[in-house]
Amino acid sequence: MLKTTDKTITATEFKAKCLRLLEQVSAEGMVITKRGRPIARIMPATGKSNADVIGSLKGRIVVNGDLFSTGVKWRAQP
Numbered sequence: 001m002l003k004t005t006d007k008t009i010t011a012t013e014f015k016a017k018c019l020r021l022l023e024q025v026s027a028e029g030m031v032i033t034k035r036g037r038p039i040a041r042i043m044p045a046t047g048k049s050n051a052d053v054i055g056s057l058k059g060r061i062v063v064n065g066d067l068f069s070t071g072v073k074w075r076a077q078p
Helices: 011-024
Strands: 007-010 030-034 037-042
Touching (some): 007 011
Antiparallel strands (some): 030 037
16 A cells, blocks of 8 residues: 555656656655546665575475376367
């Protein structure tokens, strides 16, 4: 939900100053509002790689049954 400490800006003002605001967005980000209601949150992109995610669930997932089957037997006509 929208916190009072978040920086907010109206959609009209964001549209007019978009490029400058994107260069200056802080780590907390900013909330864009339209008619007083939050519609979007802008956050800076992080430079993290996916290397820490790949393989992170190894040994934690158990597959029950055949992963590549629906479990329904059917006869295909030649």
